[in-house]
């Protein structure tokens with residue numbers, strides 16, 4: 001499973017990149033707003049920091065403007081994945097862009113039917129939002145399982161990128177289902193390391209080691 005950081009905050013990305021466990025970054029207009037940074041500048045900085053796919057989202061709603069914005073974004077670097085919404089114009093742009101060899105991340109997916117359309121449009125990644133599905137009493141993980149089944153039925157190469165991850169169990173459950181990628185806020189990625197028994201075990205080993213009076 002690939003791990004993407006869902007943030008536009010450079011220091012958070014730098015810290016995670018140093019672990020060697022970071023495979024990419026996803027941004028969206030809300031995360032850019034939270035960063036307080038200029039969109040093109042911060043995406044350029046991220047794309048230089050992380051060799052993996054860096055998702056940058058168009059904000060236009062019509063095809064022609066989406067393509068104009070995508071042209072500006074993909075010039076930033078070869079690792080830029082253009083994020084488009086799951087709308088008719090978004091999927092038309094997806095097909096055009098992937099046809100030209102540009103990675104596309106189709107976002108705001110909330111149904112298996114939408115995911116099927118995105119795969120047919122040649123999406124590189126599909127981003128089903130599990131947390132927002134859970135928020136309205138739908139089972140976000142059931143959606144991931146549905147998409148996995150459908151994609152495997154037809155050998156679609158589109159990678160399932162689980163988004164709107166709210167806690168570590170979203171990551172574990174997505175991995176059990178066989179999602180290709182998960183993107184999460186760095187805080188949640190750091191939470192994956194945590195277990196009280198690990199902390200207690202390290203403390204206990206160190207206490208006993210110190211009692212030996214030895215050094216390595």
Ligand code: G3P
Nearest residue numbers: 006026131132163164165
């Ligand atoms: O990548 C999508 C993600 O940023 C949305 O997360 O928690 O706002 O649903 P959330």
